[in-house]
Amino acid sequence: MTTTTAVSTGVAVRLENVSRRFGDLQALDGLDLDMSPGELVALLGPSGCGKTTALRILAGLEDADSGRILVGGKDIANVPVNRRDMGMVFQAYSLFPHLTAVENVEFGLRLRRQSAAARRRRARDMLDLVGIGTHADHYPQQLSGGQQQRVALARALAIQPQVLLLDEPLSALDAKVRIQLRDEIRRIQLEVGTTTLFVTHDQEEALALADRVGVMRAGRLEQIGSPEDIYRSPATGFVAEFVGLSNRFAGHVKDGGVEVLDTRLPLMNPGAVSSGPATALVRPESVEVTADPAGAGRVVAVSFLGPLSRVTVTLPDDTLVVAQVSSARLADLPPGTAVRVTLLPVPVVVSAA
């Protein structure tokens, strides 16, 4: 291994019907997950949904009560953590405080009995890869949070792991560093080609980073698919609400469509409610607001978000509706403006009212 850019062909990872219970809490309830070689899968979900448990079981830090874990086709249930060959980055800062950055990266190589020269070279290469080569001789407490997580990533990748596990590595960082490091994790992951499992509760992070996003709820995968699939065609109300912002409208399902605000919208999940009253979940970008003195809605708040902004409107029945509008139009929509609310006829998710 002379360069860090050589693409290693990742391995396939498969979790089969994995369950785990902690006391009264069913953390994982028959989880199935398939990861292709070199793929980056993000597990997304609220706290307590079992996403971290799934990652820790794959790492070997927890045992599954039942189910199989296959890495490269081999069942690794009985392989201890230290023989699983998985690189891991933790949410909490996990660098060894008594070692410098480069010594931290060398730690795993040293355990693999590489010669001092070889491991030092490899460690320096990895630090360069994560963009922190100039800080190689700093101790962890001399590095910022973002720098520490970069070193942790270099340390995890240095051992050329079969699988890379990222357990909310960005959640302790501030917003700007988070986005920067997020993009870099993706660049590096594509470069080294390691199969990667990324756990997060931040939907934006998951959508921006992953090849596929798995939304988890109560120990199961609610839906798994490309970020676009998850966002545009959520399979259930839970996914629609958890991923992206959704408005909830009272509507009426009839003949494979739902009537909301006098507009007939096609159904994304026709099986959920066959007919009768239902709640329709509508994305802010599917809601249009137009200033109209005769309109039933009234603008109550405006939040400027850059080129696009969000306008919150209240309807006569006290429903709050969030609409996404071009910021250029904000001048026409100050709080208090009477507006007409219309919906674009794109498919929506319904759940029983």
Added chain:
Amino acid sequence: MAGLVRRRARRQRVLRWVIVTVLSIVFLLPLVALLEFTTRGPGGTLTWDTWRELFDFQQLSETYPVLWTGMKASFWLVLLSVALTLVLLVPTVVWVRLRLPRLRRLVEFVCLLPLTIPAIVLVVGLAPVYAWVVYFVGGSSLTLTFAYTILALPFAYRAIDTGLSAIDVRTLAEAARSLGAGWATVMWRVVLPNIRSAVLSAAFLTVALVLGEFTIASLLNRDNVQVAINQLGKSSATISFAVSLAALVLAFVLLFLLSFAGGKRRRSRRERTTS
């Protein structure tokens, strides 16, 4: 305003020095008295004969065999007690933190227990236990190691537990494990280097405790330096006082080294930060 602040600062400085001076006198006076007594020659002259005698081990062992035996026993007791305390306590406390966090309160309670039991009561309980110790490993004074390890538990536990609280042992251990380290490597390469000063202070506290222990050794009829001092005190007072002083000074020096070692580590860290 500035004058007021300056006046207050000066008053505080004076107060500080008064306190330091008074405390120094309280602590040093007995030591100075000991030194004066051990250097008092015939007719009130100053002589260092006692001290020369004390550090001439050849002659000492011939003149005061009891003292020599006690000193040797104490030397080995110090080493063995420190070793046993650390070997027992460090892995236990780390393990409890990592794998059995619910047992932490219980372990803390058990470790602090010896502090609440008077030595005399402890001896009453230890006597029958030591009947078995004698049966299995013999009646050497070194068997006091077991009792001293128990006595040292509260101090050593506190020191090590504080050291462990300063680091995220669980995450560090998991990180090391995921990189391929077995438990022994985790202990040796990751945990120990990061609680070095805590382990050092546990060791020094144990040393100080063992050097000063008299009650249990005496009541169990074992020899150590304090028992020897007590016996000699009746026949040759000067040498026994000299040994007391030496033991005290040794303990002080160790405790000084301890705070120095901790301080030096912190200082070198800070230097690196500014580099």
